[in-house]
Amino acid sequence: MKGEHLTPEQWAALLAGxxxxxxxxxxxxxxxxxxxxxxxxxxxxELGRWEPDPWSRTRIREAALDRxxxxxxxxxxxxxxxxxxxxxxxxxxxxSRPAPVAEAELDAVLSQVExxxxxxxxxxxxxxxxxxxxxxxxxxENAGNAS
Amino acid sequence: xxxRVGGDEAVKALVARAVSGDRAAAEAVLRAVELPVWRICxxxxxxxxxxxxxxxDVLVKVLKKLRTYRGEGELASWAAxxxxxxxxxxxxxxxxxxxxxxxxxxxxEKDFAAVLPSPEPDPERVLRARQGMARLKKxxxxxxxxxxxxxxxxxxxxxxxxxxxxxxxxxxxxxxxHLHRALARVREQVKEAWP
Numbered sequence: 001m002k003g004e005h006l007t008p009e010q011w012a013a014l015l016a017g018x019x020x021x022x023x024x025x026x027x028x029x030x031x032x033x034x035x036x037x038x039x040x041x042x043x044x045x046e047l048g049r050w051e052p053d054p055w056s057r058t059r060i061r062e063a064a065l066d067r068x069x070x071x072x073x074x075x076x077x078x079x080x081x082x083x084x085x086x087x088x089x090x091x092x093x094x095x096s097r098p099a100p101v102a103e104a105e106l107d108a109v110l111s112q113v114e115x116x117x118x119x120x121x122x123x124x125x126x127x128x129x130x131x132x133x134x135x136x137x138x139x140x141e142n143a144g145n146a147s
Numbered sequence: 148x149x150x151r152v153g154g155d156e157a158v159k160a161l162v163a164r165a166v167s168g169d170r171a172a173a174e175a176v177l178r179a180v181e182l183p184v185w186r187i188c189x190x191x192x193x194x195x196x197x198x199x200x201x202x203x204d205v206l207v208k209v210l211k212k213l214r215t216y217r218g219e220g221e222l223a224s225w226a227a228x229x230x231x232x233x234x235x236x237x238x239x240x241x242x243x244x245x246x247x248x249x250x251x252x253x254x255x256e257k258d259f260a261a262v263l264p265s266p267e268p269d270p271e272r273v274l275r276a277r278q279g280m281a282r283l284k285k286x287x288x289x290x291x292x293x294x295x296x297x298x299x300x301x302x303x304x305x306x307x308x309x310x311x312x313x314x315x316x317x318x319x320x321x322x323x324x325h326l327h328r329a330l331a332r333v334r335e336q337v338k339e340a341w342p
Contacts, residue, residue: 012330016323040334043283048305052185060199061177064206069170
């Protein structure tokens, strides 16, 4: 701000879009006021340009509709992807060896998992790590039995 | 300002369908009005307020009050006014109108950083401009309710003065008076930090 060339009332009118000829004349000949006016106009215009991200817009709109109309049953197909992938993986990787052997190994893994969780219930949060350890132990035992 | 939903008759028909329980029509109504609602909530509520919750509350209010919309002004303007009133009531209830401290200033400064017209990266100038824009938002929250409403409807919802007058049910001269006072106050408070 370089000084008060226009009165506060004139500035307010100018920013409201109502400058008169006298004000316009001053602004066009005064670099300082012109610079300030440009900055203010850009700043004020920017206030009306902001937009939330599309995902938030959709989420909040859907939530409002659910509250107003009651939630409807919606199939979140993307939420089911991990489960679907898991089933497919299980079907693909399911051993084609004789069932008794596979079941025995599965029982062994499950009992190891249960034993681990019994010792440390928090281990369940480790998820894959737990299984990796247990399976590793199982493999070691199997190798020992085989030798 | 907001997504257009067609002419007056089309808007009225859409509103009628939404009021009668047509969810797709209600969704179209929300799409048409949600942007000014977001902007006003973001402008009028302090940064530690849950903006998304406020927007959601306003959108629910819009749907519930839709039967009172008489089609005399733009639908988005009407919804913007619902948002402004909601924010005012929210702040009243939480006694947060007095926003004199500078807590949360950094966040405001970040919000407004993109506004800065700064061709040359002069750190001092940038800093002062950021402080100025951060102060703008704080000053706005200290304005009398009517000035705050008019300012936010004009600059955040980008409503013409005539629409604001119609939405507030006052004449355009009254709107101008409030806007002038708001701008004078805002400029006075912000100019110290302006580059």
